[in-house]
Amino acid sequence: MAIFPFKPSKARRFEVLVQPHLEAMYRFAFRLAGQQQDAEDLVQDVIIKLYPRLDELEAVEQLRPWLNRVLYRQFIDQIRRKNRQVDRPLTELVGSESQVDWLDSLESDSAGPDFQLERARLGPVLDRVLATLTPDQRALLLLHDVDGWRQEYIAEVLDIPLGTVKSRLHRCRATLRKKLQRELEPIEPVGRVAE
Template sequence: MAIFPFKPSKSRRFDALVQPHLDAMYRFAYRLAGQQQDAEDLVQDVVVKLFPKLDELESVDQLRPWLNRVVYRQFIDQVRRKNRQGDRPLTELIGTEGQTDWLDSLESDNVGPDLQLEHSRLGPALDRVMMTLTPDQRTLLFLHDVDGWRQEDIAEVLDIPLGTVKSRLHRCRAALRKKLQRELEPTEPAGRVGG
């Protein structure tokens, strides 16, 4: 009589593979979608879509970048579907409601009043300027400059060459810098009237 080794159920195997990556998937989805509910829906859609493909999932060597690529492609598909439903700008589809200022999440040092004034002016200006960038530009800047992703990982997830990531990142930073300078440029004081 042969004894067959115990094989965990499909749902347990799936949970063991995906569960350790759910937080990272959610953070990435939030960066893409910009809203908590949309990010949760995006991750849920990906998980539901992947469950029947457990065998394929088990054969993936580096699961985290692979899962992020699936999240990204699902997001692009959703944006395209919504875009076909009506001709609205992409920023309207993604929305900005419910977004927290990512600058507020950074730790601050004890600084003097001059620097505090500059930071109080810079934060809102940076938020306004970030919203003028395209969603792709914002995503790239958030992934690399805020979340600290390596360019190689971004290239793998977005399925584009490393050189393209580097050039896009350079252009995004240049655009951000230019727009931020215009935003923070002091206005000329009004001349005195009178004689």
């Protein structure tokens, strides 16, 4: 049974398919790109590429994961074209409007002065360490640990096996942990003992 009693225009059919997924696509693009303008451009590029392929789009059973996979591939292609690494502080990746909410969610019930001081000390260190990770590593950590995406969904979007997601996530966390330890516990240079 046809969804429409008449054949709507190509533009209307495309809009009906894609419109419900635009907000989720933008959020994903923002996590990948790190800036509002780059995320908007990324989503726009994907939409422009998909419009001529409406028939293929209509045949996709689960459109949201498929769209996110296309978005991710477009992002990777852009990085390869630019041949540079996108380094953004965590505060930019989270976004200024949601940053306060996200940081507040990390607060414990006993948020005394010691906790506040430690948090102020760790924030910039975490930003610096996250900036040293590759875009793929950062995206994986942020999607899973910050946004709460399930590993199965990440595997589907990135088009990699679930075991690969698990092992990459484990390696990313281990790398992050080592870098944080180096930043937070610097070893002072050993000098000669003065006589």
